[in-house]
Amino acid sequence: MLPAGARLTRRDEFASTIRRGRRAGRTRLVVHLDVNPNPVLAPRAGFVVSKAVGNAVVRHRVTRRLRHLVADRLDALPPGAMLVVRALPPAATATSRELGADLDSGLRKAGAR
Template identity: 45%
Template sequence: MLPAAHRMRAAADFRAASRHGLRAANRYFVIHVVEGEPGAGLLVGFTVSKKVGNAVVRNQVRRRLRHIMRDYLEIPASKVVIRARPGSATASSQELREALHTELTRLGMVHA
């Protein structure tokens, strides 16, 4: 589980990351990243629309992404929004983990 201190809750933070940050996408999700204030730490938000599935499926996708993101808490001060796409509902956790690592590497957030 992702610690509460790292969860994004404010709508303004979601908007800032989605509109002004770097963007990377694949068939499972779109990642938006904007650098935060130094010393602020990592904030991660998740958006899972009804296009992904019913409430059970959406919550399952959100939980799996939260679980995967806890391995990346060492990322420097950033605001990250992960917007799930319908393909994420049928993807395995391993596929999501590999795709997330690939996109974070592409954005320069982690090293290969």
């Protein structure tokens, strides 16, 4: 579970991360990473899982899996980083291992530029 201080909660935080961050698209998700120059803040993450992914039960299941996967990788992000993970419809049928592989690949690509 992500602690409250590690979550993106406001619309403007999501919008600025998506607009200014580096994007890496994968089969099941899209990663937006904005490396904030403020090293005082801890890295934070947020999730976008639209109705295109499935009904409420499916969307919450995908969100829980992504939240668990990101919590394990949050310490690897630079201080002040803001991460938005947007699930695509194939995420509904993906296993946690597949989501983790896409997340790792997306984070590598978004951080490498």
